[in-house]
Amino acid sequence: MDLSLPESATIVEMLPRDGFQRYPEFIPTDEKVELIDALSTTGVDEIEFTSFTHPKAVPSLRDAAEVAERIERRDDVCYRALVPNTVGMERAIDADVDKVNALVVISDGYREKNQGMSLEENLEQVEAIVDLADGTDIEVEAGLGTSFFCPYDGEIDAEQTLSVVDRVLEAGVDEVTLATTMGMADPRQVTERLSAVYDRHPDADVGLHLHDTNGMSLANTLAAMQCGVSRFDTSVCGLGGGTILPGGLGDVGNTPTEDLVNMLHDMGVRTNVDEERLLEVATNVADRLDLGTPSRALMGGTREQVLETAETEPSRKK
Template sequence: MITDYSERLIVQEVSPRDGLQIEPTWVETVDKIALINQLSQAGFSRIEAGSFVSPKAIPALRDGELVFKGITRQPGVIYVALIPNLKGAQRALACNADELNLVMSASQTHNLANMRMRCEDSLAAFGEIVAFVHGTPVRLNASIATTFGCPFEGKIDEDRVLHIVEAYQELGIQGITLADTTGMANPRQVERLVRRVLQRVSPADLTLHFHNTRGLGLCNVLAAYEAGARRFDAALGGLGGCPFAPGASGNICTEDLVNLCDEVGIATGIDLPLLLKLSRGLPALLGHEVPGQLAKAGRNCDLHPVPS
C-alpha cells in the first residue's frame, strides 16, 4: 500500500450518459444540455455526454444528436460518446464527438445480452470503426464490461481480460476501460488485475469504471490508484446502472469520490461545492432521491451549531 497521493486523479463524468440511460422519466434535451454545460464549468477534463445507440434499445438517450449539437464546449474538455456500431460512429462524428467509447463484455453471455452478438463479432465490428475513424482527430476507447465478474457467468478469468486488452491494441485502439459492470470487484482483485494491465497499457490510457452495488466502489478506486491507475469514471449523484445487467446499481458517486480525494490529499481539479449544488438539484430533475452520500451529509468542514 502506498501513502504517496501526489499524482492527480482524473475523473471522467459519465452521468449525462451512463447516469441517465436507465432513468424511467424522460429528461428534456434542454435539461441534459444545461447539466453538461454546468459540469463543463466544474473542472472536468472529460465528460461522457451521450450515446448514439438505437432509440429502441435506450430510449432515454434518443436525443444524442441534439445534445451534442446543443452543448457549449469548453476548451480542454473532451466530450465522449458511447457508440455500439459503425452507424453510431458515423452519427457521433457528424456531431463532432471528441472521443468514441466502444463496449464489449469479457463475458460471452453478457455480450449476447447487451450487444446481441458474440465477442468475436464485436471485435470484427470494432475493426470497421477503427478503419472509419482513421485519419480523423477522433480518439477511440474500448471498454471491457464485466471485467471483474459477470451476473450470468460469475468469475471472469484475468487472462481472458488481458487477451481482450491485447486484441483491442492489435486493432489500434489506444484507450482501455476496465468496467465493473455490476459491482462485483473487490480491492485485492482490483489491485492485482490493474497491475497486470498496466504492464501493457499506459496509465494515461487506462480508465477504471466501478459501480457501488455492494458498497466497495470507493475502496476499489483507492486500490486501483495505489496500483497505478489514474483515471476513473464517476456519475453525479451516483446515478446509473446497466439495463442488461441484473442488480447493477449506480456508478460510484462523483462528489463522494472527489470528497475522498480531497480528504486524503489527491488532487482532482474538480470544484466540489459546485458538484454538491448540481447533485442537490438532481431529485427535482429526476423525480427521485439519488444514492450519493455527501450531498446529504455535507462535507467535514460543514460545521453545525451546538444544540441549545
C-alpha cells in the same frame, strides 16, 4: 507502509450516459442539455454525454444527435460518446465528438443480452471504429464491460479480460478502461487484474469505470491508484447502470462523482473539479430527478459540512 498515489486524477462524468439511460423516464432534451452544460462547469475533465446506440435499444438516449448539437462545448472539457458499433461511430463523427467509448463486453451472458454479438464480432467493430477514427481528431477509448463480474456468468476469469485488453490495444485504441459493470469487484481482484494489465502493457493509458453495488468502489479506487491508474469514470448522484442489469434504480449505481472527488481531495490527490460547484450541481440533479440524497457528500459527509453542522446544530445530548 507507504501508499503510492498519483498526484492528480482525471474525472470522467457518466451521468448523461450511464445515468440518463438507466433513469426510468425519458428525460426531455432541453433538460439533458441543461444538466450537461451544468456538469461542464464543475471542472470534470471529460463527460460521456450520450450514447449513439440504436434508438430502439436505448430509447432514453434517442436524442443523442440533438443533444450533441445543442450542448455548449467548453474548451476544457472532452466530450465523449459511447458507440457500440460502426453505425454509432458514423453518427458520433457527424456529431463532432472529441472522443468515443468503443464498448466491448467481455462476458458472453451480458454481451448477448446487451448487443447480441459474439466477442469476435464485438472486437471487429472496435477495429472498424478505430479505422473510422483514423484521419479525424477523434480519440478512441475502449470501455471493457464486465471486466470483473457478470450478473449472468459470475466471476470473469482474469485471462479473459487480459486477452481483450491485448486485442483492443493491438487494434490501436488510445485508452482502455476496465468497467465494474455490475459493481461487484473487490480490491484484491482490481489489484491483480490491473497489475497484470500494466505488466503486459506498461505504457497503456488505463482507466477504471466504477459502479458501486457492493459498496467497495472507493476501496477499488484506492487499489487501482496503487497500481498506477488515475482516470476514473463516475456519475453525479451515483445514477447509472446498464439497461439490462437486474435490479431496480438505486440497486445498481455508479460511484457518485462527489464521493470520489471528496476522497481524492481529502487524500491530497488533485483534480480539476471545484468541489463546491460539484455539490451544487449534484444537489440540483438530485432535486430534479427526485433521487433523494443519493451520496455521502450530499448527506453532509464532507469535512467542511461536518464542521458546519457541529457548529449550527445542537448536539443530541445536553
